[in-house]
Amino acid sequence: MEVLAAAVTGGLVVALGVAVWLALGRRRDRGLGDPSDLATYATLHTASLAAPFLRAGLDADGARSALPHLRALLGDAPVALTDGAGLLAGTDDAPPAVAEPLVTTVLTHGRTEATDDAVVAPLVVEERVVGTLVVHTDQPSAALTRTTTEVARWISGQLELGELSASRTALMEAELRALRAQISPHFIYNSLGAIASFVRTDPERARSLLLEFADFTRYSFRRHGEFTTLAEELRSIERYLTLEKARFGDRLRVTSTVAPEVLHVTLPFLSVQPLVENAVRHGVEPKDGPGSVRVLAHDAGAFCVIEIEDDGVGSDPDVVREALAGRGRGGSVGLANVDERLRSVYGDDHGLVVETAPDLGTKVSLRIPKFAPGVST
Known part of the structure; x- marks a missing residue:
């Protein structure tokens, strides 16, 4: 009986072993596919x-x-x-x-x-x-x-x-050239005027501002890459605002709130800086008394949301619609350019959102995917 029991036990072990081997084999086959x-x-x-x-x-x-x-x-x-x-x-x-x-x-x-x-x-x-x-x-x-x-x-x-990719790249480069031509004369004139005002009264500040101006223009007129990181764009914006604060003095107040986790988000080159310039030039500058500009960037799941807001003179929404359609006359710097480039890269759901009214300031928002095909620095 003991011999028989041992034989039966041995047979069960062998049978179980074969069953496990077959199960593993079937599982392996399912993993690799037919x-x-x-x-x-x-x-x-x-x-x-x-x-x-x-x-x-x-x-x-x-x-x-x-x-x-x-x-x-x-x-x-x-x-x-x-x-x-x-x-x-x-x-x-x-x-x-x-x-x-x-x-x-x-x-x-x-x-x-x-x-x-x-x-x-x-x-x-x-x-x-x-x-x-x-x-x-x-x-x-x-x-x-x-x-x-x-x-x-x-x-x-x-x-x-x-x-299509080559055409898109050529189009974006052409749009960037147009944007640079549009913003540079106004900014260069005002910046050099502000720097000149400090040459005699505060030479050290004039030197510091001149270095900021050189770094800003070097970034704005760089010739490589159609994309940049949010961190690089914000550094350029900081230089721009330093120069503008030298011109406006206490009339211009700036606050910036940026979540660290979105600093490495990649976005089209010069897609935020022109919006900040609009806030200063078309919002704060025409306003009587002081004005403020707020820059906000925060994490929104798969997206980075960026907002540029000012408490300036605002605008008629119909005028903004005309500017976004590229039919504005002497209006916001590069608004249609930025909107078109964002839509061409990310799709029509990612254009600019502008909230404004006369005497109520302006808020411009953009939603950038953290990851998008073909978008890299």
């Missing part, structure tokens, strides 16, 4: 590797870098990319003559064509055929033709995203 899941992952991963080279533009260097990944998407067939002028790059086993008559046809008519030894699909950006994807094969099939067409459409999407 063959279909794995194939989907591999395809997406391969596409993600090719995307950066394609978004950089359709040129020889990008084509050479993207081809190994495109080949993997197309079942390891020899592949090549062309632009409107001819071959950009091909895999080592792609025939030197890149089905030139077929490429010419596709460039002309903008649709996929196939022969006994190649499939050629168009690359289209904004309804323009800019090149082709060529797949060489000795076993043409309808499936390969469809696959080549879909991969070419995906490449076209990446090229279009690249062009």
Whole structure:
């Protein structure tokens, strides 16, 4: 009986061991996914590797870098990319003559064509055929033709995203140049006048203000990067307000409340500074007696909320609407410029919010996502 009990016990242990092994195996299989899941992952991963080279533009260097990944998407067939002028790059086993008559046809008519030894699909950006994807094969099939067409459409999407990104960058740079041209004459004239007033009476202060002016203009006219951090923007604002307080004296009061956790938030360059200048120039300056400007930045979950408020003369809301629409005449400095750049980067939900009325001051608010695709310093 003892022998039998031992045998039964041993059998149970073995059975449990097998059951645990099978359960772990099934769990491991579920974690890795079935063959279909794995194939989907591999395809997406391969596409993600090719995307950066394609978004950089359709040129020889990008084509050479993207081809190994495109080949993997197309079942390891020899592949090549062309632009409107001819071959950009091909895999080592792609025939030197890149089905030139077929490429010419596709460039002309903008649709996929196939022969006994190649499939050629168009690359289209904004309804323009800019090149082709060529797949060489000795076993043409309808499936390969469809696959080549879909991969070419995906490449076209990446090229279009690249062009949009480049266009957005060029537009933002142009808008920044316009903003600098708009704000600099007024500010430079007033700042130099304030500094000059201290040259004889307080030379040390004049020297200090001149250094602040140099640092401010260096930041405002820098040539690299379309984005900055809130901390850098606030440092520039502090220099600006130091210079303006030298001009206004006790007439200008400034308070600033900034949560430390939002200092590293990235935002478009010169998107807060012009709003502070508006508060001083169009709010406090025309006011009789002293005026105050308040700068607030606080954490709001996934967003950073920034508010610029003054107790100045305020404005008619219709005038502000005209300024935001870019139809203002001699109105707020850069208001439409900042609003348009914020919307172009983050979407229409992230434009400026302006609260104002005559003799009741002005409050301008902006809501910046802490993280946004393509936004980095």
